Amino acid sequence: MAARSRIARDPVHHPHFARWYARLAPLADERLGLARYRAELVAGLSGRVIEIGAGSGLNFRHFPGTVSEVVAIEPERHLRMRAADEALRAEVPVDVAPGVAEALPVKSEAFDGAVACLVLCSVRDQRRALAELFRVLRPGGQLRLLEHCRAEGRGLVAVQWMADHTAWPLLAGGCHTGRDTLAAVRAAGFEIVEQRPLRIPPGRFPVPSAPHVLATARRPA
Numbered sequence: 001m002a003a004r005s006r007i008a009r010d011p012v013h014h015p016h017f018a019r020w021y022a023r024l025a026p027l028a029d030e031r032l033g034l035a036r037y038r039a040e041l042v043a044g045l046s047g048r049v050i051e052i053g054a055g056s057g058l059n060f061r062h063f064p065g066t067v068s069e070v071v072a073i074e075p076e077r078h079l080r081m082r083a084a085d086e087a088l089r090a091e092v093p094v095d096v097a098p099g100v101a102e103a104l105p106v107k108s109e110a111f112d113g114a115v116a117c118l119v120l121c122s123v124r125d126q127r128r129a130l131a132e133l134f135r136v137l138r139p140g141g142q143l144r145l146l147e148h149c150r151a152e153g154r155g156l157v158a159v160q161w162m163a164d165h166t167a168w169p170l171l172a173g174g175c176h177t178g179r180d181t182l183a184a185v186r187a188a189g190f191e192i193v194e195q196r197p198l199r200i201p202p203g204r205f206p207v208p209s210a211p212h213v214l215a216t217a218r219r220p221a
């Protein structure tokens with residue numbers, strides 16, 4: 001057997017997407033104002049925090065000093081390597097580890113906070129990923145979300161449907177623009193504490209990935 005075929009394939013394997021995302025995401029942070037929303041996403045968190053699908057680690061620099069430790073789960077190896085570099089520059093300790101959101105390699109009720117940023121659009125099984133987040137958060141713990149979401153208007157919902165059923169997931173690492181993520185968060189047992197719709201980029205052009213939501217949910221105490 002050739003050595004290459006013995007190397008286990010990652011559970012999430014999007015090498016081309018991973019490379020272009022690692023290059024372009026910092027530009028989007030700057031030019032589309034995403035960095036500001038990342039800071040809002042994690043503001044006020046404290047204690048132990050888990051971040052799923054951490055990508056290249058662009059949230060790490062925003063975690064406040066009240067956070068004692070971040071466990072950052074990232075299944076894609078190129079992004080995970082970039083995240084490990086970024087962890088060295090973070091102000092709080094960040095432990096980057098492989099894994100998927102649908103089967104988190106951590107104990108139950110071990111975290112005070114959890115972060116999902118542009119990832120619940122991409123996980124294969126959103127229901128399982130949310131059940132896992134519920135499991136690993138302590139009662140009363142917070143789930144912070146910055147996610148694509150289903151559009152309000154029917155026209156853009158149709159555009160999202162078209163995108164999600166054609167090339168978009170193939171080009172964008174499995175991303176689906178039109179998932180009703182907040183409904184799934186509620187169905188998983190969380191209470192939505194706060195939610196704010198965002199349009200990124202702003203403007204009226206019907207970009208399927210523009211509707212976003214910045215939200216805080218809570219595992220009931």
Ligand SMILES: C[S@@+](CC[C@H](N)C(=O)[O-])C[C@H]1O[C@@H](n2cnc3c(N)ncnc32)[C@H](O)[C@@H]1O
Pocket residue numbers: 012021025052053054055056057058059073074075076079099100101102116117118119122123124173174
């Ligand atoms: C659009 S990127 C967002 C990355 C990062 N959260 C950020 O805000 O820049 C989507 C991320 O989800 C990760 N991902 C995809 N499927 C996943 C899964 N099943 N479990 C955990 N992460 C996953 C990808 O590897 C990628 O890092």
